[in-house]
Structure formats: C-alpha cells, structure tokens
Amino acid sequence: MLIYLRKRILSSALPLVVVIVGVFALARMTGNPASLYLPLNATQQMRDEFTARNGFDQPLLVQMADYFGGVLRLDFGQSLRTGQDAAAMALRAFPATLQLAATTMVLAVLLALVVGCWAALKPNGIADRISSFVSMAAASIPDFWLAIVGIWVFAITLGWLPTSGVSGASAWVLPIATLLLRPFGVLVQIVRGSMVSALSEPYIKLARSRGAGELRVVTHHALRNAAAPALTVAGDLTVGLVNGAVVVETIFGWPGIGKLMIDSILQRDFAVLQAAVLLTAVAIFALNILIDMGYALLDARVRPVTARA
C-alpha cells in the first residue's frame, strides 16, 4: 500500500507542475497589469518602474525560473493588490471553502442515499417518478439563479435567513443548499440505479425468503453493494464543487478560495492566483488519492499487488 501511495504521489507531481506552468504562462499572456494598478494618468516612467519592480519586463522563462526558485524556498511571492504574502492569503481562504465543500458533500451523500433507496424500492412507482423529477431538476438548475432566488425568498420575503455573510449557523443554509443541489441530483440517480440492480440480485430474494424485514434488506444487504459507486462519484463531484464555490462564495460573500481566485483573475494578481490554484490542485490530487485508496479498500479487484506476496 505504501509503495502504491508513493507511486501515486510521484505520478501526481508532474500534472501539478504542468498546472502551475500553464496558469503562470496563461496569466502573463493577458498582458502587463500595470494599467490596473496605476492611475489612468500614470506617466510612462511610473509604468516602467512598476513593470521592473515586479519583473514583468523579464522574458517569460526567466520569470518562471524565478518563481519556481521561490516555490522551492516556500516563497510564493506577494499579492499585487494587497501587498501581502500570496501563500498566506490562499491558506487563510482555504479552510472556509473546505468547510463548505465537506459539509455540502456529506449532506449530499446522506440525502442521496435516502432518496435513491426510496426510489429504488418500487421502480417506476410514484416515489421513483417524484425523485427522478426532483433529482433531474436539482442537477440542472443554474446555481447563480438559485442563489439569488434563495436570497429573495428566504431572506427578504420570509426573513428566515440572512442574505449572505458568515455570522451564525443560519448563514450556512443558503450557500450549502445552493452548492448541494447538483451533487445531490447526480448522486440520487447513481444510487437509484445501483440499488435497483442490487435489489434484483438472487441473495436479496434469499434474504427476503428468510423473513428479513424490508428495511434490513435494504440497509444491510443491498446498500452495501450499491454504495461503492456512489462514494466514488461523490469524490469526483467534490472536485467539481470548486467551480460551484466560485459562484456561491462570490454571491454570499463567503471568504473562501473560490472568491479569492476570481478576484485574483479579474485583478491580474498573478502571485495570489498561482498560490490559490496550486493549493487547490494539491487538495484535489490528495482527494483523488484518498478516493482511489478507499476504492482499493472497498474492492479487492482493484487492489494493487504489493511486494509482500
């Protein structure tokens, strides 16, 4: 297992470098950010000073070499916008996104398991149709629209929840609900599909014929086999939450990495953008390794052959 882990980490390192090089090069292709940071009537001399101070007058490869040299010393540069350490800004924003994403994903999995099982008990029954409609809608509603409607209904019209912000438990409801819908919708369909096939397996008939209660049959026998694909897909969906976080954090004023990224892009704050992308990429690679290892634990067929044999 350790050998497998080491191999995975090594094979993740290359894509990580590719991501950083890509972001670095693409960011600089958008031109010199001087005009964003200097007054519109700045003199040419001021522009030149700004450009030289930030090394934007150097060839791209030189800039990149400088950057990687810094990264090796754990120096990720400074924010053009705030003058603060770029890595510190990314690290400060990351936990808020992690909390949001993890809570959302846990709730999505739990809800999807319940609804998916309920739908699978009687394929094409009333419950199945309702859940299929709800999950399709949930998976396809644009999050931006949903967030604004949610604010309008629950914060303004009913006054039950705050519009945005981070103070108190109630502030979590709208961002999580907005972020939850897509993964929930996708997972319900996966759970339903695998439950329907699991419930038609011979061993389920056997369990029923022995007089096991319906609840026990579902939770104890069928769900064991049906849950694995759902958990795998849940992992992939978690990666997708980073996209959702950009929208949700921007609207609800949630101080996370998604908002930091979008602000850095708009402000051409290269160092912060790179730090945020790097941190997110590392997190996603780590998550993927965890998913694969979890899967290996779940299913002996994909378990790597270790040197112990």
Next chain:
Amino acid sequence: MTPSSKHPFHPALLTWPALASAGLLALSGCSVANSDGGTAAASTVRVVLGQEPPTLEACESNLTSTGVVVRSNVTEPLIERNPQTGELEPKLATEWKATSGTEWTLKLREGVTFQDGTPFNAEAAAFTIDRAVNSKLGCNVEGYVFGDADLQVKAVDATTLTVTTPEPDPILPLRLSFLEVVPVSTSTTEKVREPIGTGPYKIEKWDAGQKISLTSWDGYWGDKPAYAKAEYQWRSESSVRAAMITSGEADVAMGLSPDDNMGDLGIDYPNNETVALRLDANEAPLNDIRVRQAINFAIDKEGIVNSLYQGKHQVAAQLVPEGIVGHNPELKGWAFDLDKAKDLVSQAKADGVDTSAQISLVVRSAQFPKITELAQVLQEQLSQAGLNVKLKMLETSQHLTYQVRPFADDEGAVALMTQHGNQAGDAAFTVDQYMLSTGAQSYFGTPEFDAMIKKADAASGDERKKDFEEIFAYQNDKVVQFAHISHQTGIIGKAKSVNYTPNSSSGDELRVSEMTPAS
C-alpha cells in the same frame, strides 16, 4: 491488507458520512473558518461595499475602494474640497496662500493628535507630502494628482509649512486635498495596510475577506461622531447589497442599480460620472469629422436616459458635470436627428471616405448598471445612421488596453465607451487626460487645442473657469473626439434607521461622521 469479512466492504463505512458531518459541525462550532459571529449594537452603522479594499494605505486613498473607508474617517487631509460648492475648506490646515510664483505657505491647526498619541505638526505634514509624492513607494495618489512633478516641502516651524512646485501651479491646494496626513512613524519603504491618522475613527479590526471595524477615537480634535462604531462588509452583487438593506443586515449600501428597485430605501445622488464614446480619428471612417458629428446626431440621449435610467441621468454635452470648475453651463447636448446623421455619413461617403469600414464599439462589461443594454442601443442607433458597428464587450483589464496609452492595436476604428469621474473638481484633471494630443486617454488633438489647454492649466480664478469653458465648446465644434451621452446618478441604499444625505463624492469618501441615527 487481508480481507476480514466476506462482504465487499465493511458496514462501518456507511456511518462515516454521519460521523464526519457531526464532527465538522462540532469543529466549526457552526462558524466559518477565521470568522467571528456576533451582531452589531445599535450604536454601530453597518455599511456594505461592492468590494473589499485592497489596502487602507493612506497614499492610495484616491482609489475608490480604499478612499471610501479611509478618507475623513481614519485619516484627514490638510485641505478639503466641499463637494457641494466646489470650494476648498480648512481641515488640518487653517489657511494657505501663494507666497511667490511657485511657493505656497500653509498655517496648520494646533492641538491635533494622531491616533497613536503623537502630535500633528508641520513635520508630519511635510513627511506626508514627501512620502506620497517624492518617494519610491509608487503611491497611486502620486500618479493621479501630481504626475511626475516632485514638490519641495519645508517645516518652517511647528505650525507653518511651505510647499514649492517646479512650475507655477494655481491648483496646488486642490492637489493637496488628496493627501491624507499620516504620522512620521509611518513606514517610508513599504505601504501600510492599516494607517494611523487624525480622523474621528481608528481602525479597530480588519478580518481579511470579511469585515472592517472602525471605532470612534476619544482624542479627536473635532466633534464626536454620532456612531461609536462603523462596520464595513462587501458583496459583489448589487442585488445582494440591496437585499441586505431590505432584510435589516446593513444600514448603508453603496453602488446600487435601478434594477434593485429599492423604492424609498434608495437615494439617488449625482455621482460625478459621465458616460461618453471616445472616437478614434486616426482610422476610417472616424477620421472624417462629419462621421463623428453623425455619431453625435444619431444617439437618442433623451430616449436612453428615460428608458434605461428612469429619467434620472442628465443628457451630457461635455465630459464634466455641473460643480466641476470649468463646466460650461451654456452647452446643450447634441440634438437627436437621424436624418442629419444619415446625410452627414453620405456626404463623407461621396467624398471618398470608406463609411462601410468597421467601427469596434468597445465596452467594459459591468462597468455601470445597464451598460450592456446601453451598448446594444448605441450599436443599433449608429447602424441606423449607415455605419458598420461591431460590439466588443471586454472585462476591465482588456478594456484598459483600449482606454490608456499605449492603445491596443485594433484592426480599424474604435469607439470606446468610457465612464469618466472627475473626483478632483477641476477640469484640468479631465482635459489633460482626454483632450491633449498626447493625453494618456486621448486619441488625438490639434496644436491649437493643445495651446488652449496649456493656457487654461496655468490660469487661475475666473480666467481659468472661462478658459476651460471655451475648451469644452471648442471640443464640440472643432474636434469632436467625443459623443457625450449622460451625466450619471448613483444610488445608495439606506435603512430608515439612519439619517444620511449622499453628495457627489460619497462614492469616493463616505463620511461616517455625517451619519446620525434616526430617532
């Protein structure tokens, strides 16, 4: 790893989501990482801005997002401009006069203390000017207000300061009104995110990404403000900012849009912003003045103002609104006359101008409310006049490459939609930029026009006013680099619990000391 059960996986795996979620919520105590919950007391005024200030550094306070928090709240200038009258008024300086062609002498207020307990005096004033204008810090205010001119400053005694300019500068006091005074202990090698000032509020706490809290300062030399605290949050969506007023989460919301339908919770105020098309006369078909005149005749400014902006903007005839020194009250907006526009285009065509050449209408998305609709209306109206217009919607950074020299090398003629706000109150800040042949934001000019501008820049008093008024008239008659559309109106959302009357500079400088609780 040995499989210990005959099942493919262990039932315990099914319970992890529940455990994990309970654990997460317990860990977070239902609070977001690095946030503090808590609600505002009644003695707190809560403001919601469009974006978090990048810094509160005093020498960057001409940046809207910085100045709106800092200016006149945390720090104060020597001299301030009254946004209603345009007159300069004493602040930390009590009087000032020109003592020679290039020298100004200022008398400073006594008994003023900085929030760190050190006294304010001529040394601090001189230090502030040096730090912002003559240093290598690269302060934003330096480029905006002083260009590359360095100033000589001297503290004659504790309350007397002289400032010497390389060339005679009749508006030096106005320029000084942009400098927020900081104590001599302030770093001269790097910018300071949380400055110390002499203002009525000091910075209490800045939760990055979330909130800035100011608290009133007992040692303030002036009147004690009504609110003990001010809290700033920020939301990018104007609909969310508006919702925060409606739901009682904020007392003042900046930068709302007519679409937010605030009713009597929204206050309109003239925000000094003017919208115009800037026309590139270096490329066909805009190189013919008749085509540029045609564009002016083709735009239905009244219709735009009434349909898109509920009649709240004013049709513009020049780049600066009323209240700016040099605004010409005689100028009337170009008439809307489509036949005349068509006629001018065909005349140009008959003289060999390629009127079918494409004009790129370059617009910055989300620069102000309804900008996309406005751009589409303009494209349609110019097409009606017989021109070939292509709409280019860009984000800020790309748009700036068209806005400021060196201009983006576009394939052909550009009509750039520009939103110009003159914060300084003097037409020189507009004209030097947009009308000189070499202006940073000007496509072209004429030698005669340049001479007029240079003369106006050096004049003072009534002569200065008159010179600039002539410049705006001449632009419309002889140069026609611009098709002016409207002077805009901003909207501030305000809860019923607060008394506040916005003015034309509220967007750049929101004085908390002018807010009082409604009884």
